[in-house]
Amino acid sequence: xxxxxxxxRHRLFWPIVALVVLLLASTLKSHGFLEVTVRxxxxxxxxxxxxxxSSILLLVALxxxxxxxxxxxxxxxxxxxxxxxxxxxxxxxxxxxxGAVSTVAVAMLTxxxxxxxxxxFNGFLVAVLGIQPIIATLVIMTAGxxxxxxxxxxxxxxxxxxxxxxxxxxxxxxxxxxALIAGFFFVVVALVTRRTALGVLIESVGINPTASRxxxxxxxTIIWTVYVLCALFACIAGFLQSSNxxxxxxxxxxxxxxxxxxxxxxxxxxxxxxxxxxxxxxxxGVLVITxxxxxxxxIGIPVNAVSLFKALVVIVVCLLQSPVVQHKLRARRRQAxxxxxxxxx
Amino acid sequence: xxxxxxxxQAVAAGxxxxxxxxxxxxxxxxxxxxxxxxxxxxxxASGDAISVGFSQVGAESGWxxxxxxxxxxxLTKDAGFDLKFSDAQQKQENQIQxxxxxxAQGVQYIAFSPVVETGWDAVLQEAKAANIPVILTDRAVxxxxxxxYVTFIGSDFVEEGKRIGEWVNDNVxxxxxxxxxxxxxxxxxxxxxxxxxFEDATKDNANVKIIASQTGDFTRDGGKKVMExxxxxxxxxxxxxxxxxxxxxxxxxxxxAAGKVPGKDIKIVSIDGVKDGMTALSEGKINYIVECNxxxxxxxxxxxxxxxxxxxxxxxxxxxxxAFDQEQAKAALPDRQY
Numbered sequence: 001x002x003x004x005x006x007x008x009r010h011r012l013f014w015p016i017v018a019l020v021v022l023l024l025a026s027t028l029k030s031h032g033f034l035e036v037t038v039r040x041x042x043x044x045x046x047x048x049x050x051x052x053x054s055s056i057l058l059l060v061a062l063x064x065x066x067x068x069x070x071x072x073x074x075x076x077x078x079x080x081x082x083x084x085x086x087x088x089x090x091x092x093x094x095x096x097x098x099g100a101v102s103t104v105a106v107a108m109l110t111x112x113x114x115x116x117x118x119x120x121f122n123g124f125l126v127a128v129l130g131i132q133p134i135i136a137t138l139v140i141m142t143a144g145x146x147x148x149x150x151x152x153x154x155x156x157x158x159x160x161x162x163x164x165x166x167x168x169x170x171x172x173x174x175x176x177x178x179a180l181i182a183g184f185f186f187v188v189v190a191l192v193t194r195r196t197a198l199g200v201l202i203e204s205v206g207i208n209p210t211a212s213r214x215x216x217x218x219x220x221t222i223i224w225t226v227y228v229l230c231a232l233f234a235c236i237a238g239f240l241q242s243s244n245x246x247x248x249x250x251x252x253x254x255x256x257x258x259x260x261x262x263x264x265x266x267x268x269x270x271x272x273x274x275x276x277x278x279x280x281x282x283x284x285g286v287l288v289i290t291x292x293x294x295x296x297x298x299i300g301i302p303v304n305a306v307s308l309f310k311a312l313v314v315i316v317v318c319l320l321q322s323p324v325v326q327h328k329l330r331a332r333r334r335q336a337x338x339x340x341x342x343x344x345x
Numbered sequence: 346x347x348x349x350x351x352x353x354q355a356v357a358a359g360x361x362x363x364x365x366x367x368x369x370x371x372x373x374x375x376x377x378x379x380x381x382x383x384x385x386x387x388x389x390a391s392g393d394a395i396s397v398g399f400s401q402v403g404a405e406s407g408w409x410x411x412x413x414x415x416x417x418x419x420l421t422k423d424a425g426f427d428l429k430f431s432d433a434q435q436k437q438e439n440q441i442q443x444x445x446x447x448x449a450q451g452v453q454y455i456a457f458s459p460v461v462e463t464g465w466d467a468v469l470q471e472a473k474a475a476n477i478p479v480i481l482t483d484r485a486v487x488x489x490x491x492x493x494y495v496t497f498i499g500s501d502f503v504e505e506g507k508r509i510g511e512w513v514n515d516n517v518x519x520x521x522x523x524x525x526x527x528x529x530x531x532x533x534x535x536x537x538x539x540x541x542x543f544e545d546a547t548k549d550n551a552n553v554k555i556i557a558s559q560t561g562d563f564t565r566d567g568g569k570k571v572m573e574x575x576x577x578x579x580x581x582x583x584x585x586x587x588x589x590x591x592x593x594x595x596x597x598x599x600x601x602a603a604g605k606v607p608g609k610d611i612k613i614v615s616i617d618g619v620k621d622g623m624t625a626l627s628e629g630k631i632n633y634i635v636e637c638n639x640x641x642x643x644x645x646x647x648x649x650x651x652x653x654x655x656x657x658x659x660x661x662x663x664x665x666x667x668a669f670d671q672e673q674a675k676a677a678l679p680d681r682q683y
Binding site for chain 1: 403404406407410413528531557558559560562564565566567569570571573574575577578579580591594595598602603604621
């Protein structure tokens with residue numbers, strides 16, 4: 001009984017329940033939903049689709065988690081994705097040999113360089129000039145798509161390039177390349193933040209920047225670094241997104257993804273007030289959101305009710321996670337002495 | 346070398362964006378500050394060139410880009426026009442502002458593609474009071490007072506859906522088929538009308554069964570995402586009906602990823618006829634496209650000339666849309682302008 005109570009109190013319990021319910025509902029509608037088969041030499045099935053689809057949001061949410069942990073926020077990630085796609089695909093399209101690996105590599109490095117500049121710019125505004133993060137990153141959020149449109153000349157730039165297509169549609173060892181890329185960065189960030197002091201330093205900056213500076217933590221450098229990382233991850237997400245459709249669609253690439261990323265971080269139990277962060281939580285949050293999107297199509301929610309359905313799922317998960325609601329529920333369940341409430345970090 | 350060039354371009358782009366923002370602010374001031382000078386401009390223009398203010402929705406798709414190009418290429422100085430063009434970036438307030446500034450500048454004609462259907466009465470009243478005829482292109486406005494605009498020129502979206510449905514009846518639905526539909530942006534006129542037209546055409550055909558319908562937001566990514574879900578949920582899809590080419594292109598990617606052959610295992614029909622769509626059609630990945638003609642420039646020029654010479658025009662002008670199967674696409678592709 002106590003074991004179960006402890007389990008339900010875990011901050012990831014309800015998001016995982018939501019994930020399982022969505023998967024079950026989809027399986028009821030389409031019986032082979034969870035089946036994974038081998039097709040054309042690679043794995044195929046809805047779970048593989050979810051892995052592949054999650055990779056873009058996971059990369060963005062990974063950067064967002066670090067930024068949020070420093071008590072910041074980065075609204076520019078969607079625009080950065082659009083710029084990354086625009087810069088890279090424009091260069092591939094204008095090169096004489098779009099199918100060459102070297103062309104693709106150079107184009108992607110250019111994209112990364114441009115995004116690096118944006119990350120440095122965001123970090124400068126926040127860490128050095130002390131502008132509120134939500135305002136500082138709003139600059140690129142609004143202007144960024146305009147820049148991307150100028151680069152593509154207002155057109156949707158389409159390319160044919162086998163190496164670039166591999167990023168999102170390719171398979172390696174039977175698994176989607178996109179998922180492997182996102183998984184790689186997830187593991188690297190997890191190791192670097194949890195096996196070195198960096199994670200603790202980021203959390204200390206988020207909890208109290210002044211105190212951590214007085215304690216000798218270089219708060220400015222850390223804040224600057226997380227914005228640069230966030231832009232770079234968004235850039236790689238932009239590569240995956242543009243590779244997915246083999247086109248740079250500046251208007252729609254990564255549209256509103258900043259909100260999905262923030263949502264994933266929050267569902268994962270990281271507080272917007274900064275401080276403690278959970279990368280595993282973010283991963284669960286990302287999976288919930290991606291599965292939700294896929295299950296809407298599979299279950300066959302009517303078009304007009306899609307937004308409402310999404311909102312309902314998110315609200316229910318957030319409510320069940322809320323310490324106040326959890327406390328009330330427990331108090332009702334067993335009318336015993338008040339149980340100490342564990343406040344999710 | 347190339348990377349340096351692109352980087353310079355990006356920086357230039359950034360500066361250009363800032364500059365655009367600044368000029369937008371300052372031009373707003375100019376219009377209110379010196380109406381005298383702008384009206385004298387208008388007077389001068391009426392002598393030689395016809396001044397036209399055009400407010401475009403934005404640059405959201407390949408279709409829109411072709412539409413913009415057609416208008417800019419037709420209403421030139423050489424053809425006797427003085428075109429003032431503005432891009433509203435999909436925002437109604439930008440369009441209203443642009444139309445107000447055209448009124449202040451005293452243009453002779455105003456043309457625009459309304460981003461949404463409602464909320465135009467006030468600004469169109471102002472244009473009417475200033476005796477400036479308004480021409481709607483591509484999209485209509487929803488107003489009780491039809492005297493607020495002279496004519497609406499554009500495609501008939503219901504008819505487009507109907508033509509797709511008729512082609513499906515004649516060519517595919519000779520045996521029972523399962524159809525999935527990729528709808529446009531929820532609530533937009535083309536999405537509602539194209540759905541309606543297809544349903545009207547196929548409702549009497551017992552062979553056509555629409556098994557799923559979901560919005561793909563008119564984008565490639567949306568089309569691919571929804572199609573992946575459809576493929577998971579329904580093993581027997583025979584035909585995809587996409588409300589535009591971009592979603593059809595996304596669906597092609599999803600079908601190929603599922604190990605099926607688009608155009609053969611699963612047939613695809615769509616509307617628009619943009620270059621990428623036509624290319625896919627000629628490659629056999631799409632089966633039939635009903636065109637939605639974006640080249641409204643010549644028709645717009647003709648209407649304005651007619652009005653300028655004191656003539657009258659019909660309140661609703663439907664553009665002529667072509668339709669292509671795979672062979673016709675191969676023949677037409679080299680000469681396509683968009």
